[in-house]
């Protein structure tokens with residue numbers, strides 16, 4: 128699916144991370160990618176993260192899945208919504224919704240959450256930490272947007288849901304199939320289904336917090352450090368006032384930290400691995416049958432297309448020495464020559480046909496076989 132009437136440059140200049148934007152049906156043709164009963168089916172599966180939010184006389188309620196099929200029959204005619212996280216991992220047509228937004232780099236993408244609501248269903252007024260494109264799939268939803276919120280914004284006293292206590296809408300629209308509302312981080316928003324079978328897709332982004340970066344990078348560094356690596360002062364000179372921590376000592380202590388934390392090349396490697404760690408690391412996507420390197424070489428040479436598992440995270444980093452580091456689901460592959468071309472192409476496209484140079488490169492074949500056997504890539508044949 129492609130965006131036809133959409134000004135990417137104008138959006139990045141005027142809206143991205145700045146202000147909400149309503150984009151009325153910009154698609155060349157809009158086809159809703161998942162039906163309500165298919166979504167309910169996903170919400171019954173063990174490995175799928177699903178929630179139901181209801182709103183009634185006893186207030187807001189949150190339930191976590193997986194749900195028994197019977198749960199859907201018990202839901203009333205109004206004011207409930209089913210939310211399924213990372214539906215793009217399981218339904219290729221939902222994964223295809225990310226493609227038009229890939230003018231934003233992949234490493235910023237989180238997942239596509241899908242909601243299906245009965246009349247007047249919604250999750251209540253709230254704000255998120257992340258950018259989101261809310262695409263109306265089926266039915267109608269009234270979206271209200273409020274001012275920018277922060278940690279100080281009062282919330283309702285609710286154990287499970289972070290709902291705004293004083294939400295006042297400043298703008299309001301009814302979205303119809305194909306319409307998109309972009310909401311930057313922090314802006315209060317409230318979506319209420321108008322009629323049944325209201326399906327909304329949230330193409331959601333992520334951005335690491337400074338505390339998460341420093342904490343996780345430090346944890347990783349600490350693993351490689353040992354107790355012998357400590358402050359030393361073999362050049363110590365007698366000091367006039369023994370009570371002073373001299374600036375020479377502070378410099379040396381501070382350098383012990385900045386030498387490690389300031390190592391940009393080491394940081395880049397760590398970040399590539401960290402950022403491509405799968406959203407659900409416990410999920411096993413390995414194929415039933417192991418493929419040999421000989422089979423991979425043959426299939427690549429015959430022009431068989433490879434496709435990425437939509438649940439796998441792929442990114443690459445160019446190194447100063449001209450090599451490429453490929454990161455797939457937290458694993459690093461150092462690549463050069465034809466293998467690096469292959470790595471960069473598979474990051475750029477969800478599908479790839481290797482060219483003759485790549486197909487005859489042993490390193491490329493080995494890496495492709497490893498990725499296939501981990502379930503990150505698959506040949507298109509037979510599906």
Ligand code: SIN
Pocket residue numbers: 208241242249250255259316318327328329
């Ligand atoms: C929804 O789809 O109902 C909620 C999406 C959101 O507000 O982030």
Ligand code: CO
Pocket residue numbers: 253254255316
């Ligand atoms: Co939201």
